[in-house]
Amino acid sequence: MLVVACYSAERLLILSFATRMALDLGLHEAFEELTERVAMKNDENLYEVSDHDFEREQDIMRKSRTWFGLLVLEHIFRVDGGKPPGIRLIGNSRRCRILLSHPSSTVLDLRLFSQVELNILRATINDNLGSGTKLDQPGISDFVHEMKIDLDLWFDDWLRIIESSTTAQDEKPYLLAALRIQKCWAEMMLNCKALRAMGVENVAAMSATERSILLTAKSSARRHLRLIILEPEFYLAKLKYAMDFVWAKCAFSFLLLLKLSRLLPERDDEHQELFDNGNSLLHELNKAGSNWRHSGAGNIYLQILKVSIEKYGRTLQESQQPSSGGGSTATSPFWELFDAQADLQWFVPEQFVSEWDFPGLNLFYFPTAWQDSFGDFSLAM
Structure with a gap:
């Protein structure tokens, strides 16, 4: 049911059925039982177990993995898909690391347990920066700083765990690539959600603090894009059967960076x-998606990316055309063009409004001097 939920438009309904089934099966209790067993063995230096106990622990381990898989998927749909809060993990999420020392642990647990911790952090961000946030602007700024530290600690810990793992030699490049990309995505969403919570969408009217958060979001988006294309064999090449959410992230990361680069250009090139x-x-996504299900939602995001890049290329080419006097290219800021806002609004596909809750594409640039002019005009009327 969890696998089907990854690819189905009815994912929230299927996920709710899976959650009810997991509770009926007592999967949520397995982790506590297993950690107690592991802790007891460590305290008593008992490493030999009977066949019956070993079989029982393997069963509990499978139940724990299934519950954590449900928790991760529920948190993704909650944080990135706008799903109402559901499962809440009680206690410190880092306790799941103790299971890495269990005899039945596999290399896949490195990926799963790191995702458990990360998505608990992302859910905390979502809860504190949601529509009902009680934080004022200084409080939001402080919260962003604190969560950035937590994300750094999470990343450093798991970087060390994966690099020191003796069972993950072949998978290590893939695990490390995913870890770096996930950190950039989390930071990008943290800063974009902070801006949304502050309530300012006009870049021209932003304070120094808000502008700093926006530039940090842009920096994270830039690193995210560079990382996923830097070593495609370790990430993009493995997306053939990835859930729709992953394909959506790839398309969105480009669209967000496109918009922010138009609103806040920093370099000539x-x-x-x-x-x-x-x-x-x-190019890499096309290779990864070859022979894939052509009717799937992932193909929609591939098409969104393709059309967006083609439109951006035409706009870029037109802006680089020499003037009639044979001189240099146009130097006016993008937002001064007559159709600038309409052009920016085009890069907000419907899927990123109805399917996923990815903030940032609603930003625009409207010079405050123009606002003053319209205000004076209204008073005169």
């Missing part, structure tokens, strides 16, 4: 670099 990176991303 930034737009061309983004266009080249977008083409590299599209």
Whole structure:
């Protein structure tokens, strides 16, 4: 049921059925029982177990994995899909690391347990920066700083755990690539959700603090895009059967960076670099998606990415055309063009409004001087 939920439009309904079934089977109790057993053995230095006990522990381990898989998926749909809060993990999520020392632990547990911890952090971010947040702007800024530290600690811990693992030699490059990409995504969403909680969408009207958060979000988006195309054999090549959410993330990361690069250009070559990176991303995703289910939702995000890059390329080419006097290219900021806002709004596909709760594509640039002019005009009328 969890696997089906990853690819189905009825994922929330299927997930709710799976949660009810998991509770009826007592899967939520397995982790506590297993950790107690492991702790007792460590205290008493008991490493030999009977065949019956070993079989029982293997069964509990499978139940714990299934429960954690449910928890991770529920948190993804809650944080990134706008699902109402459901499962809450009581206690310290880092306790799941103790299961890595269990005899039946596999290399896949490294991926699963790191995801458990990360998604608990992401759920905390979502709860504190949601629509009903009680934090004021300084409180939001402090919260962002604290969560950035927690994400850094999570990343450093799991980087060390994976690199020191003796059972993950073959999988290590893939695990480390995913770890770095997941950290960038979490930081990007942290800063975008913070901006949304602050309630300012007009980049021109942002305070220094808000602008700093926006630039940090852009930096995370840039690193995210560079990482997923840097070593495609360790990440993008493995997306053939990835859930729709992963394909959506790849498309969104490019669209967000595109919008932020239009709103806050920092270098002369930034737009061309983004266009080249977008083409590299599209090329690798096309390879990963070859012979894939062509009617799947992942193909929709691939098409969104393709059309967006083509439109961006045409816009970029037009902006680089020499003026009629034979001089240099146009130097006016993008937002001063007549159709700038309409052009930016085009990069907000419907899927990122109805399917996923990815903040950031609603940002725009409206010069405050123009607002003052319209205000004066209204008073005169």
